Amino acid sequence: MTSTAAADRSVRVDHLTKIFGSGTTAVRAVDDLSFEVGPGRVTGFLGPNGAGKTTTLRSLLGLVRPTSGGATIGGRRYDELERPAAVVGAALEAASFHPGRSARDHLRVYAPQVGVPDRRADDVLELVGLAPAADRRVGGFSLGMRQRLALATTLLADPPVLLLDEPANGLDPEGIAWLRGFLRSLAAQGRTVLVSSHVLPEVEQTVDDVVIVAHGRLVHASPLADLHRLARRRVRVASPDHAGLDALVHRAGWATAGPDAGAPPGDLVVLDQDAATVGAAAFEAGLVLHHLSGQDGSLEDVFLALTRPAPDGTVA
Numbered sequence: 001m002t003s004t005a006a007a008d009r010s011v012r013v014d015h016l017t018k019i020f021g022s023g024t025t026a027v028r029a030v031d032d033l034s035f036e037v038g039p040g041r042v043t044g045f046l047g048p049n050g051a052g053k054t055t056t057l058r059s060l061l062g063l064v065r066p067t068s069g070g071a072t073i074g075g076r077r078y079d080e081l082e083r084p085a086a087v088v089g090a091a092l093e094a095a096s097f098h099p100g101r102s103a104r105d106h107l108r109v110y111a112p113q114v115g116v117p118d119r120r121a122d123d124v125l126e127l128v129g130l131a132p133a134a135d136r137r138v139g140g141f142s143l144g145m146r147q148r149l150a151l152a153t154t155l156l157a158d159p160p161v162l163l164l165d166e167p168a169n170g171l172d173p174e175g176i177a178w179l180r181g182f183l184r185s186l187a188a189q190g191r192t193v194l195v196s197s198h199v200l201p202e203v204e205q206t207v208d209d210v211v212i213v214a215h216g217r218l219v220h221a222s223p224l225a226d227l228h229r230l231a232r233r234r235v236r237v238a239s240p241d242h243a244g245l246d247a248l249v250h251r252a253g254w255a256t257a258g259p260d261a262g263a264p265p266g267d268l269v270v271l272d273q274d275a276a277t278v279g280a281a282a283f284e285a286g287l288v289l290h291h292l293s294g295q296d297g298s299l300e301d302v303f304l305a306l307t308r309p310a311p312d313g314t315v316a
């Protein structure tokens, strides 16, 4: 990567709002969204389906015109970039390749468009581990190979910023492991890597930071480590004496979550306590328990809690 100042590698979304359509059919895809992503890190851009991730990425790439607010790369709007491909590489959707063309020829078609010599095709094929398949027709490529070729295409002009929409989609565990290492190495070179996903576990071991959106709004932005701190301990407890268990929980002032899906009546999930505390309190109260088990809260639970709509339709 040619050296660029850290400020030229920043990705900034600033009070971005995008409303598609108008009147009763209007969809507020992105709603006053602001966040900033810095270089040298992999950032997960997370949210459930329809949360506004693709619309935000498309706004960064000048493919969607914001209703208000804006999105910049290195402090500039996409349409202000002199050589956009040398600033930002983007893979937005499952790329379509000419099936009869070889991987090398595919890249050689793009090379002049982004102002790089043909030989750069072989460099990027090497980078993504596709050099041995350079002369094979893309039509016979597996999904994982196509994803690698899409990544190779984004890297042709050696951009310091990468925007990748669901790059792990459809990859097998081996492909995901490869992608993880590859994205980490791109960040280690000082690039800014923003990767969207609608499932946190898919990127949990890849990202340094998370930006979480739901219904077009920001619900959380922090280093991944801080998200771990929001994970709440849980104790599943069951008693044949439903009223007695309810009374105990009430007296102790414990927070509870709804029972796990499929749990029998009388099952409760107590939050922020450990099993020993709940068991001791039940013993003192003379309450018979049929089940008692503690679990550390998972990041997936935190993600679901952050993005789940509240009963009034708002998001946590």
Ligand SMILES: Nc1ncnc2c1ncn2[C@@H]1O[C@H](COP(=O)(O)OP(=O)(O)OP(=O)(O)O)[C@@H](O)[C@H]1O
Binding pocket: 020, 021, 027, 028, 029, 030, 047, 048, 049, 050, 051, 052, 053, 054, 055, 056, 197, 198
């Ligand atoms: N061109 C469009 N016209 C109308 N509505 C749109 C358009 N593009 C997106 N939307 C709507 O905007 C909302 C956000 O969509 P978007 O694709 O940005 O979400 P997403 O987080 O990327 O979802 P996914 O994970 O499913 O890709 C959705 O309700 C979607 O239907």
